[in-house]
Amino acid sequence: MSDITKQSLTELVENIKNKKLSSTDVTKAFIDRSEKSGELNAYITNDFTSALDKAKKFDQKPNLDLKLPGIPMAVKDLFCTKNIKTTAGSKILNNFVPTYESTVTENIWNEGAILLGKLNCDEFAMGSSNETSFFGNVQSPIDKNLVPGGSSGGSASAVAGQLTPVTIGTDTGGSIRQPASFTGIVGLKPTYGSCSRYGIVAFASSLDQAGPMAQNVKDCALLHEVISSYDPKDSTSIDFKRNHYSKELTNNIKGKKIGIPKEYRVDGMPKEIEALWQKGIQYIKDCGAETIDISLPNTSYALPTYYIVAPAEASSNLARYDGVKYGYRAKGENLIDMYEKTRSEGFGTEVQRRIMIGTYVLSSGYYDAYYLKAQKVRKLIKNDFDEAYKKVDAILTPSTPSSAFKIGEKTNDPVSMYLNDIFTVPVNLAGLPGISIPAGHDSKGYPLGLQIIGKAFDEQNILNIAYAMEEKINFKNKITDWWIK
Amino acid sequence: MSKKDSEYLINRKDNQYEVVIGLEVHAQVLSESKLFSTSATKFGAEPNTQVSLVDAAFPGMLPVINEFCVKQAIKTGIGLNAKINKRSVFDRKNYFYADLPQGYQISQFKDPIVGEGKVILDMPYGQKEVGIERLHLEQDAGKSIHDLDPQNTFVDLNRSGVALMEIVSKPDLRSPDEVNAYIKKLRSIMRYLGTCDGNMQEGSLRADVNVSVRPKGSTEFGTRCEIKNVNSIKFMQMAIEYEANRQVDLIEEGKIIDQETRLFDTKKNETRSMRSKEDAHDYRYFPDPDLLPLEVSEKFIEELKNDIPELPDDKKKRFIEEFKLSSYEANILVSDIDTAKYFEEVVAKMGKNKDIKLAVNWITGELFAVLNSKGLEISQSPVSAKNFAILINLIKNGTISGKIAKTVFELMIDGDKDPQKIVEEKGLKQQSDPKALEALIDKIINDNREKAIEYKQGKEKLFGFFVGQAMKASGGKANPQLINEILKKKL
Numbered sequence: 001m002s003d004i005t006k007q008s009l010t011e012l013v014e015n016i017k018n019k020k021l022s023s024t025d026v027t028k029a030f031i032d033r034s035e036k037s038g039e040l041n042a043y044i045t046n047d048f049t050s051a052l053d054k055a056k057k058f059d060q061k062p063n064l065d066l067k068l069p070g071i072p073m074a075v076k077d078l079f080c081t082k083n084i085k086t087t088a089g090s091k092i093l094n095n096f097v098p099t100y101e102s103t104v105t106e107n108i109w110n111e112g113a114i115l116l117g118k119l120n121c122d123e124f125a126m127g128s129s130n131e132t133s134f135f136g137n138v139q140s141p142i143d144k145n146l147v148p149g150g151s152s153g154g155s156a157s158a159v160a161g162q163l164t165p166v167t168i169g170t171d172t173g174g175s176i177r178q179p180a181s182f183t184g185i186v187g188l189k190p191t192y193g194s195c196s197r198y199g200i201v202a203f204a205s206s207l208d209q210a211g212p213m214a215q216n217v218k219d220c221a222l223l224h225e226v227i228s229s230y231d232p233k234d235s236t237s238i239d240f241k242r243n244h245y246s247k248e249l250t251n252n253i254k255g256k257k258i259g260i261p262k263e264y265r266v267d268g269m270p271k272e273i274e275a276l277w278q279k280g281i282q283y284i285k286d287c288g289a290e291t292i293d294i295s296l297p298n299t300s301y302a303l304p305t306y307y308i309v310a311p312a313e314a315s316s317n318l319a320r321y322d323g324v325k326y327g328y329r330a331k332g333e334n335l336i337d338m339y340e341k342t343r344s345e346g347f348g349t350e351v352q353r354r355i356m357i358g359t360y361v362l363s364s365g366y367y368d369a370y371y372l373k374a375q376k377v378r379k380l381i382k383n384d385f386d387e388a389y390k391k392v393d394a395i396l397t398p399s400t401p402s403s404a405f406k407i408g409e410k411t412n413d414p415v416s417m418y419l420n421d422i423f424t425v426p427v428n429l430a431g432l433p434g435i436s437i438p439a440g441h442d443s444k445g446y447p448l449g450l451q452i453i454g455k456a457f458d459e460q461n462i463l464n465i466a467y468a469m470e471e472k473i474n475f476k477n478k479i480t481d482w483w484i485k
Numbered sequence: 486m487s488k489k490d491s492e493y494l495i496n497r498k499d500n501q502y503e504v505v506i507g508l509e510v511h512a513q514v515l516s517e518s519k520l521f522s523t524s525a526t527k528f529g530a531e532p533n534t535q536v537s538l539v540d541a542a543f544p545g546m547l548p549v550i551n552e553f554c555v556k557q558a559i560k561t562g563i564g565l566n567a568k569i570n571k572r573s574v575f576d577r578k579n580y581f582y583a584d585l586p587q588g589y590q591i592s593q594f595k596d597p598i599v600g601e602g603k604v605i606l607d608m609p610y611g612q613k614e615v616g617i618e619r620l621h622l623e624q625d626a627g628k629s630i631h632d633l634d635p636q637n638t639f640v641d642l643n644r645s646g647v648a649l650m651e652i653v654s655k656p657d658l659r660s661p662d663e664v665n666a667y668i669k670k671l672r673s674i675m676r677y678l679g680t681c682d683g684n685m686q687e688g689s690l691r692a693d694v695n696v697s698v699r700p701k702g703s704t705e706f707g708t709r710c711e712i713k714n715v716n717s718i719k720f721m722q723m724a725i726e727y728e729a730n731r732q733v734d735l736i737e738e739g740k741i742i743d744q745e746t747r748l749f750d751t752k753k754n755e756t757r758s759m760r761s762k763e764d765a766h767d768y769r770y771f772p773d774p775d776l777l778p779l780e781v782s783e784k785f786i787e788e789l790k791n792d793i794p795e796l797p798d799d800k801k802k803r804f805i806e807e808f809k810l811s812s813y814e815a816n817i818l819v820s821d822i823d824t825a826k827y828f829e830e831v832v833a834k835m836g837k838n839k840d841i842k843l844a845v846n847w848i849t850g851e852l853f854a855v856l857n858s859k860g861l862e863i864s865q866s867p868v869s870a871k872n873f874a875i876l877i878n879l880i881k882n883g884t885i886s887g888k889i890a891k892t893v894f895e896l897m898i899d900g901d902k903d904p905q906k907i908v909e910e911k912g913l914k915q916q917s918d919p920k921a922l923e924a925l926i927d928k929i930i931n932d933n934r935e936k937a938i939e940y941k942q943g944k945e946k947l948f949g950f951f952v953g954q955a956m957k958a959s960g961g962k963a964n965p966q967l968i969n970e971i972l973k974k975k976l
Contacts, residue, residue, distance in 0.1 A: 080545045093544065100538060102545060199545040205774035234547050235776050313774050316577050319588020320542040324640070335638070339581055362579070362769035371771060 004029035005162040009071065009219035010246075012165055016062075016069050023062070023070025026165075027055035027114060030072045034116065034163045039483040040139045042158040044077045045085050046117035054114045066112030067226050074164040076155045077118035078125055079105045079210070080199040084115065088201040089123040089133040089151075092321045092328045092346030102199025103234070104168060104210045104227045111226045116164055120154030123348045124318065125175055125203045127151050128420040129410065132350040137407055140183055141479050142446055145407045149179030149400075149420075152213065156183040159213050160477060166214040166223050170200060172207045173306050174400075174424025177436035180213055181399035181449025184438040184477035186220045186466065187213045189424075191456045192431035193238030196231030202317040204310040205236075207428040215477075217437065217467040222246040224459060243460045251468040254288035258452075258465070259392035263299035264423060266401060272442045273398045280396055280439055280450045283472040289465070292392055296384040301377045302426040307418060308361050308374035309429070314351075315358025321346065353414065382430040389455050394462055397423050399436040399449035423451060433459045437466045438475040445478055492610075493660030494701055495733045501701040502736075504729040505709075506664055506694065507656035508721075510671060511649050512681040513625070513689040514557045520624050520648035521548030521591065528687045532641035540646040542586035547775050550575075554648040555779065557680040558598050558622050559789050561650055564674045564796055565617050567602025569786050573621075575776045579769040584627035584640050592651075594770040597621035598779065604674065605798060606666040607816055615667055616655030625649050650681070656695065656706065661722035668692070668718050669820065673797050677822045691716040696728045698736070707732065708742040712749050712756055724749040728756045800825055808832070808841045817849055823864040824848075827873075834874035840881040847877060851894055867898045876904040886965060889913050917964040919971065922955075925963070926971050929954045940976055948972065 004026055007015070015021040031048045051072055058070040080086045080098040087093045101109075109115070122132040130138040130153025138153040140146040141161035148157040152169030156179035159167050169176040171189035180187025188211045195210040202208060212223035225246050230239040260281060265274070281291050323329035323342030330345050332338030347355070361370035388395065401422055410417045427434040432453055439450040450469070454462035495502040519526060522539040539546045562569050576594040577587075599620035606613045627645035631638050652671065658664050672683035672690060683690050697709035712728060715721045727749075732742050746765070747756040772778075795803070797819045804815040818828045831844050852873070856863060868876075876894060879885045885893060885908055896907045908914055916922060929951060930937050940947040955968045 086544070088544070096544070098543070098545075100543070197545070198547055201544045202775075233549060235549050236774075312771060316579050316589055316769070316771070319579060319581065320544070320586060322581060322588060324583050325541055325586055326543070335583055359769065362771055364767050364769075367769075367771070 005033045007165070008215050009165045009222060010216075012071060013067070013069060013222075016071070017064045023055040023058040023072075023114065024052070026070065027051055027072040027116075030116060030162075030164060034074075034158075036484050037161055037163055040141065040157050040161055040163070041136050042120055042138055042154040042161065042163055043074065043117045044087055044089070044120050044133075044135045044154070047084055047115050048117065051114050051116050058112070058114070063112060067222065068108065068111040068113040071113045071165060072116045073108065073113045074116040074119050074158050074167055075105055075108075076121050076152050076167065076169050078121055078170050078201045079168065080201065081105055081115060081118065084118065086118065086201070087135070088125070089121045089135060090347065090351070091134040092342070093201070094134065094328060096327050098199070100199060103196035103229065103231045104200065107227050107229055108168070119152075119158050119167060121169075122151035122153065122175075123351050124201065124314070125151035125170055125172055125208075126314070126350050126354055128174070128178055128417050129405070129407070130154065130179075131407065131411055132348055134348060139407075139483060140404060141483070142183060142404065144482055146404050146446070147182065147407050149182035149404060151175040152179050152187075155213050156180055156185060156187070159183070159185050159215060160479060161483075162479070166212060166219050168210055168223070168227060169213050170203075170208055170210050171424075171428065172203045172209075172310060173428050174421040176211045176213060177399050177424050177434060177449070177451060178420055180436045181438070181451075182404035182447065184447030184475065185213055185215055186217055186435065186437050187211065188220050188224055188435045188459070188463070189427060189433060190224065190228060190459055191238075191433045192428075193236055194228045194242075194433070194457070194459070196229060196234045196237050198231055198233040204313040205317060206313060207306075207310060209428075217463060217470050218246060218249060220435070221249050221463045221467075224463070228459075238457075240457050245460055245463055248460055249467050250464050251287070251471055253465050253468045256289040256394065256461075256465065257392045258284050258289055258291045259294035259388050259395040260291050261294050261296040261299065261388070261395060261397060263296050264397045266422060269398075269401050270442075272403075273401060273448065276440050276448050276450065277396075277398050280469070283469045284396060284465075286472050287468040291396070294388045294392060294395070296381075296388060296426070298377065298380045298384050299426055302381055302429055303418065303422050305374045305377045305381065306421070306425040306429060307357070308370050309378060311354040311358035312362050312371050313358070315355045315362065318347075318351070318355055350414070378429050381426055385426075385430045385432060385453075393455070394458075394465055395453040397451045397453065399423060399451040403442040403444070403446040403448055427451075427453050432456055433462055435462050435466050437470055437473070438477065439469075439473050440475070441478070447475075447477065493662065495698065495729055497733060497737050500737070502698045502729070502733045503701050503703070504659060504725065505656050505697045505699060505706060506658035506725060507709075508654045508658065508664065508667065508695070509693040510652040510654075510668070511691050511693075512561075512652060512671070512675060512683070514554050514622075514648035514650055515679055515681050516551065516554050516557060516648055518551055518553075519646040520551055520554050520622065522646050524646065526647050530643055532639075532643060534643065536642040536645065540586065540642055542588070548591060548773070550776065550779065551648065554622065555598070555781070556789055557648075558620060558650055559781065559786060560678050560793060561652075561675060561680045562599030562602065562620055563790055563793055564678045564680075565599070565602035565604060565620065565652070567617055567620065568600035569781070570596065570598055570600055571781055571783070571786070572596065573598040573779045575622075575773045575779065576770045577773045580766050582626065582629070583638060584629045584642070584645065586627065586642060586645055590624050590626065591773055591776070592623035593621035596778075604667070604670050606663060606670055607812070608663065608666060613663065615657045615663075618653040618655050620650055620652045623649050623651055656697075661725050664694075664721055664725060665718050668721070670797070673820050673822065677794055677796050685717050688716060692721060694721055694724060696725055696732070697742075698729050698732045708744050710742070710744065710756070711746050713746055713759060715749055720749060720751055723754055724756055727754060731756065797825075810841070810845060814845050814849070818845070821863065823862060827863050827866065827870050830870035831874045831877070834871050835878055838878075838881065840877060843881060844874070844877045847873070851891065855898060867901060868894070869901050872897055872901055872903055879904055879908060883915060883917055883964060884908060885913055885915050886962075889915065889961065913962060915964050916959050916962045917967060919967060922959075922963060922967055922971055923975075925958055926951075926955055926968070926975055929958065930975060937976060948976070951976065
């Protein structure tokens with residue numbers, strides 16, 4: 001029984017279906033390990049008691065036709081969960097209990113999964129290290145005082161540390177793929193419009209996408225199959241034919257053409273990253289696919305474009321947190337004073353910084369120079385990909401320009417923190433799917449990831465490529481359980 | 486069409502000033518549910534009972550466009566003879582207020598759903614064309630209630646998210662009278678279309694009024710002031726009059742008019758500065774990323790066009806041609822859709838041998854008087870069009886006289902009674918039998934021999950005396966025309 005938490009989602013589903021394990025066995029095991037893992041600070045809110053009740057109930061009348069029968073799962077605290085506090089990692093929502101469920105989590109529970117609790121994240125998903133959370137930073141299972149990445153840092157830590165079999169995160173500029181890369185797991189950012197945004201606390205509406213995080217590609221495919229759905233409640237949700245991603249998963253990628261964009265070879269990129277990328281190219285070839293050098297000429301504009309578009313939308317999306325209707329309210333002399341105090345006390349520094357950037361770039365007199373121009377560049381970046389996809393089926397890049405860094409190392413240097421997202425933001429700007437898979441270790445033994453970027457709605461293809469490469473790479477995450485006494 | 490303007494001028498010593506007015510009308514879309522949510526829109530509901538999670542801007546809630554509201558806006562655009570834009574964009578207008586839950590209003594800024602159009606006003610000095618700049622869809626805000634508690638403000642979100650059409654006119658209006666005619670025309674068109682109930686008491690129609698003045702004959706515009714949120718035509722007219730005079734006084738004193746937003750104080754009958762141009766909000770408009778651009782097909786628009794009923798201008802034209810009405814009469818009948826409906830129903834029920842002129846006179850005379858005194862709308866008329874038509878026919882075919890008809894009409898009001906029955910029951914039928922009337926007149930002449938002789942000798946005034954005697958003797962029921970004829974013959 002002690003090895004339950006080491007099992008993949010696919011194995012757990014199989015064992016429950018074969019009645020080798022009960023939902024109660026599995027749920028108990030993950031609760032036990034979660035309870036011993038307080039030092040990771042991966043959870044903001046746990047729902048263990050109720051989870052165990054639900055598991056017992058499931059076992060009394062198990063529906064084994066479901067895709068996630070009795071599987072316990074913790075989720076990022078950006079997803080609204082009915083009657084369970086949902087904070088978005090912020091003080092301003094510290095007392096907020098939704099009366100409704102996000103579509104993505106609803107899809108998960110409908111397939112038989114059971115909520116374990118809500119996972120830590122950067123405040124309103126703004127951050128790359130999980131250090132902006134009002135609920136404290138998250139420790140990486142990889143090493144003490146190492147960041148798990150962000151903003152889905154609690155999610156990455158919980159999957160890598162085996163506190164949950166799989167999880168979901170959200171990715172606005174790399175918030176699934178970067179922490180996945182830092183913690184040696186798989187993370188998929190789906191095509192914009194694939195997963196409903198209904199009930200997800202919004203950061204930047206035109207970029208936000210929910211996606212699965214898992215120990216391996218197959219688990220990732222299965223969870224994606226569950227969460228991706230057309231939702232009329234989200235006007236940007238797209239009604240396209242979705243695959244049975246896990247069933248259709250294949251490692252046969254013979255003849256596929258994979259693009260290698262030269263612009264991703266950025267100045268000052270560590271040699272280890274370059275070496276990893278070369279190794280990736282070799283794996284692609286070993287799988288019988290072909291690599292082609294391509295150019296995505298506007299890549300260098302992606303990061304500045306992202307840091308105009310995302311804060312602009314965020315400044316408006318976060319206006320609703322004003323102390324009037326729900327959430328934190330400070331006492332004020334009058335309405336304006338109440339607003340100022342509520343928002344100054346309720347939001348952390350990084351969130352305030354982005355609200356100010358966003359307000360600035362949308363201001364009259366600056367709109368054309370910043371926001372409008374950024375939208376035009378965004379189109380150019382998308383055009384780059386469209387052009388490339390005339391020649392290739394997918395694109396291979398490193399996931400991040402470095403491995404994980406130490407807690408506190410970059411907190412006073414926002415720009416260096418933003419640089420973490422340099423390989424992931426172009427994918428969000430273009431609305432494309434991207435997956436990060438663990439592909440090796442750096443000299444310190446920290447995981448490094450490779451990113452496969454696909455055509456819009458072509459998740460099956462990048463999952464297949466990731467699946468084929470995963471087999472060749474044969475990555476083993478080095479989890480020492482350092483935090484368990 | 487004459488483009489003659491009104492002679493509404495403001496006079497000061499040797500100078501005359503023309504007033505230039507443009508209106509931004511906010512018309513509530515007639516719709517069961519809100520612009521981006523499924524909440525109800527009923528007026529007068531208990532506070533905060535028509536509020537969804539979307540309207541209250543809960544985290545993660547997303548707007549979904551209400552197709553019906555889009556159709557209503559397009560129909561209104563068609564009614565305003567305006568260009569329908571196949572692609573329009575919803576923007577966020579960002580500002581903080583307690584009754585604005587999202588912290589922004591979803592509106593249309595650069596790309597409205599309806600472009601340029603026009604409406605025609607019937608003024609005493611001829612027809613006047615007023616240009617429409619645009620029509621766009623937007624959300625209403627909630628309501629802040631400041632006077633329920635000394636310490637706190639209460640917020641009612643029932644209105645939050647209700648669909649509004651903002652109809653922006655060109656600065657083509659020149660007098661309070663034209664503003665009156667313009668608002669009434671808009672209201673009339675939208676009520677014909679069923680796109681806005683035009684109820685100003687319930688706030689379904691309100692306007693921001695832009696006013697500037699300039700020396701008569703000048704073609705340049707003066708500096709304008711915007712008077713916010715005026716909710717009755719009377720107040721609009723009062724505000725314009727005050728504001729125009731204020732601006733003229735400033736010019737006469739050699740002072741400068743500041744471009745600013747002003748409020749109309751209905752109690753003091755004056756406008757007051759609300760905020761100057763420098764203090765104007767920076768709304769940071771940008772396309773709402775939660776909503777895709779709104780695209781409508783040619784087919785969609787065509788289908789709506791086929792759905793457009795006959796509008797007041799066309800109806801008026803038809804009434805004049807088909808019923809030989811005067812322009813004045815036609816105007817009265819078409820300006821309100823319910824009046825037009827009533828009139829047309831009366832016409833239909835009157836059958837073949839009908840007297841339309843008589844019906845019009847009776848509608849605008851007796852019926853309007855009764856409605857007025859009872860404070861009723863024509864849709865609530867105590868006399869149905871059917872019975873009204875019967876009454877007109879009874880006059881027309883000589884069954885009753887116009888005078889008796891008034892008595893019958895009085896009796897019809899109580900319970901929409903059938904006039905035919907009233908006439909029969911009360912024996913009010915006109916006496917038109919020549920033999921009976923001759924006998925009656927013979928008797929009167931016999932009884933008044935001396936007067937008959939005086940008449941014959943040339944005292945013609947006495948003819949009226951005999952008519953009066955005959956009517957009296959018949960209990961008012963004698964056919965006056967016949968009485969005249971017989972008397973002339975016998976005297």
